[in-house]
Amino acid sequence: MATTDRQATTLALAHALSAAERGLAVIPLARTKLPALRSPHRDAPEPYTCRGECGRFGHGVHDASTDPARVRALFAAAPWATGYGIACGLPPHHLIGIDLDTKPDKSDTDSSTALRELALRHLFTIPPTVVVLTPSGGRHLWLTGPPHHVVPNSAGRLAPGIDIRGAGGYLVGPGSRTRHGTYTTAPGTSHLAPAPCPPALLRLLLPPPPVRRAGGGTAGGDGRGLVQFVLAAHRGQRNTRLFWAACRAYENGIGAALLSSLLDAARATGLTEREARATLASAARMTGHHP
Structure with missing residues (x-):
């Protein structure tokens, strides 16, 4: 052994x-x-x-x-x-992983079908790109994102069985051996470079922007809208929403002032203080601020 x-x-x-x-x-x-x-x-x-x-x-x-x-x-x-x-999420590629899971015991969870339906509904096509086959029969699609957008991790938010690996996440590389088998590159894709993420798909991967007021500016310019965005998170979205809200707060110059409120909101959704602080620190580093 x-x-x-x-x-x-x-x-x-x-x-x-x-x-x-x-x-x-x-x-x-x-x-x-x-x-x-x-x-x-x-x-x-x-x-x-x-x-x-x-x-x-x-x-x-x-x-x-x-x-x-x-x-x-x-x-x-x-x-x-x-x-x-x-x-994922690091230069020069700013890799985005589309994890299409397979659950043989759940016939209603077909991630490949769900992705095709999303593509038809939102008018995008997945370009030829690197595809990694998992031991369980799933697939990882490698895409690249623009450097000025932060794609967060999510589980099932896009559709059942589709997880997203973005900033702060990672993909198991082809050739890796695990308890359940070996990850391999799908035939005909090993020579490809990760393809750019279609703009319509990228919009689905990013959290919604702050709501604009009729008279200009953003609702909750003091950060209340960001706090509410975190409070509205469901299970599977909590870290993603907290990370996105903290990034926007730091970019708008209110990160330090909003830190305590974001932490309280995250704890109210069920995150532990340790988990929330780690996510807030990651957002600070991602936006070039000291945690």
Whole structure:
């Protein structure tokens, strides 16, 4: 078993380095598909929002890198890794992952059909792009987004069985070995570059903009509209809405002033304070502010 694991780690590193050469930032994954390196702050008495500022490994997707030396160091620190994750939302590709899940025991959840219906309804076509096949029979479609838009992660918001991997998320890279099998590139797509996300689909992936007042300006210019946007979140949307609202608050110069209200709103929807603070810190970094 040890020999098999070493072979799997060697192959995963090779695939990860190949992805890094293409400008895709990577991290090592365990067989569980989770980041292979545990947080260095896991035993801290107080919640930590560190995303790598401490200089140690173990910050999940925030460790992701395209630097071959750093990638090798990450895998050297996790010799049990058998796969790699590709961080979404980072330059130069600003990768967006469309995760089409399959649930054989639920015939009413056909993610491929749901995507086709969305495409027909909103008049877009998925261009030829990289497609990764999952061990469960699902598919990951790789698309790229514009640098000035932040596509958040979501689960089932677009349609049942369709999850979105955006800023702060990652995709399991092809060649990764997990408990359930190996991720592979679909035939005929390995030579392709990730295609640009169709504008009509991109609009569906972004949270709605603030409501405009009849006399100009935005409703709740003091941030009340953003707080209400978070409070209206349902399960599966809570982190996504909080992240988007915090990004808009920082971009509008009211991030620090609105932090406490956004935190209270997030807790009211069911997020723990630790989860909410981590999401708020991610939004601060994404918009170039100090958490």
